[in-house]
Amino acid sequence: MSERIVRPYRGAEDLRKMQALVSAAYEQTDMRIGDVAWIVRVHTHRELGLDIRLWEDGGALVGWTFFQSSGGFNLFAAPRAATDHLIDEMLATVEGMAREAIAAGDAMSSVSTYGVLPRRSALDRALASGLERNGFTRDGGDGVLAKELTTLVEPSVPPGYLLATVDTPQRIIGRVEAHRAAFAPSEVTRKMYERVRRTWPYRQELDQIVETESGEVVAFCTAWIDEENAAGLLEPVGTHPNHQRRGLAGAACRAALIALRDAGARTAQVAFAAPRARALYESLGFTLAYDDHSYTKALS
Structure with a gap:
């Protein structure tokens, strides 16, 4: 009988294993x-071994x-391994880390996660049941939009703006x-963003920006491709507040979608958390x- 172990994150090889687990469950999750x-590369200043735990069974990641120090967390289990026992153990680990952080002086009063939709898959049903079983409350959530990359419109920007990719040190700073x-x-x-750029599956040609004629980056859309599933993701997308409502983020997204299609993607998805983003x-x-759900648990 194989032995299941839990251990801290050890480096980039573990990140690839985490991504492979997600890619293999493509149809059962929106992660x-x-x-x-x-x-992993942007949302922490801390040593990742402090914040990430991996569960292995017989040497295979399950x-x-x-x-995250804010109290947010991500949890992922292989569909074949997503038993009540494993999910309970994973949630207990997260809560234990949160309570240790509070004891060390971090300001947080709850833990929360997102992206769970019970009607989507057996995996999400197992996650939702586990969250509720462990005292989490469903509190709304965001949504995920999808698109086939068959017919795409060429991007255009107003006078005074240019489309580009993040291909120079100056554009990295501007981005x-x-x-x-x-x-x-x-x-x-x-430093964080350069770490992102060194992380698989980042591609420079999928990192689209809009800049002014003077070289100021004012809008962006970073796209990612999962070659195994021929699928793209837009994350993140944004516009500088001084340049909003000019169609700039939309232009960056259109350029990113074309770049995704050229790279072999057949579909793309993007998450939204506000009506304005959804409309874009x-x-x-x-x-x-x-329509995904979020779950929160107060820490008393």
Whole structure:
């Protein structure tokens, strides 16, 4: 009988294993390999071995968790291994990490996760049941839109703006500054973004931006491709507040969708958390694929 172990994250090889687990369950989840790359490389200043745990059975990865100092967390289990016992153990680990963080002085009062839709798959039903069994409450959520990459419209920008990719040091700096402005307050730094660029499956040609004629980056759309599933992801998308409502993020998205198609993707998806974002993506031809749920547990 094989022995299941839990251990800390050890490095980039583990990240690829985490992504492979997600890719293999493509039809049962809306988490994508680009999501994993982005959250792991951007959402923490800490040593990842402190925040990520991997569960292995007989040497094979069967699940992982990523706890963030904000109290948010991601949890993923291989569909074949998503038993009540494993999910309970993973959730207990996350809660234990949260309570240790609180004891160390971190300010958090709850833990939460997202992207769960019971009607989508047996995996999500198992996750939802586990969350509810362990005291989590469903509290709404976001949504996921999808699009076939068959008929695409060429992007265009107003006079004074240019389309480009993040292909120079100056554009890397500009991309980071635009992100910080679009998602203020943001902790994203140049060092973080350069780490993203070194992380599989990042591709420079899928990192689309709009800049002014003077070279200021004002809108962006980073796309990711899962070659195994011929599927693309847009994450993140944003516009500098001083340049909104000019169609710039839409233009960056159109350029990214064409780049995804050229790279071999047949479909693309994007998540939204606000009506304005949903309207943008629907104007590009995306339609609703899923209404996801979030789950929260107060830590008393």
